[in-house]
Amino acid sequence: MALLVLSLGYLTACGDDDDDLGSDKVELISFGPTGAKHGEKIKFIGRNLNKVESIALAGVTVPKAQFTSHTSELIELVVPATAEQGRVVLKIAGGEEITSKTVLSFDVPVKVTSVTGEAKPGTNITIKGDFLNWVDSVQFGSLQKSVKTFATKSKTELVLTVPMEAKTGSLFLFTGGTKPLKMETEQVLTVTLPKATGFSPASLKHGENLTITGTDLDLVKEIVFTGVGTAKTATFVSQTATQLVVTVPNNASTGTLKLVAKSMVEAPTTQSITIILPAITTLAPNPVDPGANLTITGTNLDLVKTVNFTGGASVSTFISQSPTQIVLKMPTTDILNGAVTFITTRNYTVATGKTLTINVARPAYYIYNDVLNSGWQKWDGWGTTTQDIENTEFVSRGTKAIKVSFNDPYGAFQLHPNNKDVLDGYTTIVLYVRGTVNSRGSIQIKNMAGTFGTDAPFDIVAGQYTRIEIPISALGNITGGINEFYIKNYGTNPNTFYIDDIELK
Missing domain, CATH: 2.60.40.10 (Immunoglobulins)
Known part of the structure; x- marks a missing residue:
């Protein structure tokens, strides 16, 4: 018998100080093996076991008529499918009972065959399968807190409540037994989300109440509006499953909303609101x-x-x-x-x-008035151009003028402003031009991006000064300032003309 106990890996049962082999007292020495499965045999070893009338396992009692063998030293029986983890009780004729000091457990093949497909937080779902009575707790997806309380629990079915924070996903079942398991269900539970079906009114002002109609709106924890910054609120005027009334935040903008469930999953709306603004x-x-x-x-x-x-x-x-x-x-x-x-x-x-546009009185500003304004630089002319800014041959006013001689049909007198925004606030360029032949000239600028503006042409009369006015708006895009300013020959070659008093107005 000692060899049998050692070889099976049995559990020690109920100790007793009475080792007298002549005693007629029932003694349970060991039982097992540990990790047996339902439907397999387990053995109970002891003395005077022939007096045992039945053995109570957690969840089920096995009468001696169902023992597969029964002697004074050994009882064998098949583990019933309904047996659960717990202490073993040997029931003896006359009402005496012997309870084991150790717990009998089993290797349990928990199996899930179905899970409720969709459920609303706070309502019950049903898990069906086998040996589900061995499930200690159920975890919903990544939700850290497990459910340990069940509405009903049996070998083939679990009924439990979906936590309010649960999200759509599979479930994790934690089982007992000699080999506790964490098993993930193949089936996915879809957790119901709130849904908006209508807004009233669709156009409203900041601080006014918006009524949202829909389904499962009692699940909404907060509402996120399209907005400047974070436009959201978790305070509602009223809330039911089919209607939610909320005050529009002051930083909300026109657009859709997001209904945030207690699981923090967002349910975007297809409807939008329009914020009334001045x-x-x-x-x-x-x-x-x-x-x-x-x-x-x-x-x-x-x-x-x-x-x-x-x-x-x-x-x-x-x-x-x-x-x-x-x-x-x-x-x-x-x-x-x-x-x-x-x-x-x-x-x-x-x-x-x-x-x-603001009317701002500006003093006269001369790019050239006998001398070049100190805020401008004369750059080398464009093409084969000679330029003399101190010429005295033909002067409109004062003592000096600019003489430009072109040997290129598209040459240019070229200036560069020290202040790129020098034209800002002015509307017109005024200059006086005298020709040696009747011809044409033009003004053009290059902006800070290096892009040439539009040519603004003007007529030149031989032998006399003509006042020319060019709208700055005709020069193209000067946003961001100008880098170069050209007075150009417009196709006549060779050509010489004189320029005096270049002014901004």
Whole structure:
């Protein structure tokens, strides 16, 4: 018997200090083997075991009639499918019981055959299979907290509640037995998400209430709006499964929303809202004088708290204000030509898309008046051109003029400004030109990107000075400044003409 105990790896049973072999007392020395499976035989070794009427395993009692062998030293039986982990109790005639000091456990092949396909957090799902009574806990995907409490639990079925934070994915079952397992289900549980089916009203202002209709909206933890920065809220006016009312945040913009479930999974909406904002139709007068009244007409102008101008100036006190018109007095400083923006009563910045021009009195600015302005440099002419900026042969005013002789049909007198923005604020280039023959010339610029602007041609009369006015707007894009300024021959070759008093107005 000692050899049998050692060879099977059995569990020690109930110790007893009475080792008298002549005693008629029932004794359980060992049982096992450990790790047996349901349907396999286990052995109980002891003394006077012929007095045992039944053996109670956790979950099931096996009467002696079902023992496969029964002697005073050995009892053998097949492990019933419903047996669970626990202590063994030998029941003896007359009501006596012997309980093992150690726990009998089994190698259990837990199997899952089906899982509920879709469920809403807070509702129950059913897992079906075999030996599910050996499952200690269930983990939903990556959710760290496992479910250890079951609505019902049997060998073939588990019913448990989906946690509110659960996400769509497979489940992990943690089992007991001599070889505890973590097993992942092949089946995926789809966790229901909130869904919006309609917005009312679809167009609204900051601070107004938006009503969202849909399904499972009671799952929404927060709502993320399209916005400037993070436009979201977790505070609702009211919330049910089919309707949610929320106040539109002050930094929300026109666009779709995201319904965020308690699992933090986002459910984007296909519907969008339009945020009602102030808009400009006209600015009058435009250009406007510093200190003069400016009338802004448009829509929703009652939402405007501040009008900002390019240059840094702003106005928050208006002469009058209505939903369709604002009248204000223009600042006298820190104003430049450029875009007008609004700050609303909800501190939302609105780009109006309208540009205001400021009338600014500027003193006369001469590029050349007997001498070249110190803010300009004379560069080598373009083509085979000679240029004399101190010529005295033919002068319009003062004592000197510029003489340019071209031996190239497209030569040019070339200047470079030290200040790339020298033309800003001016509208016209004025110069006086005298020809030796009737011909044509033109003005052209090259911007800081190295791109040539448009030729702006003018007529030259032989024998007399002619006043020429060229709109700066005709020269092309000077945004970002200019790098080179050309007065060009326009195809007549050879050609000589004189230039005097080049002025910006």
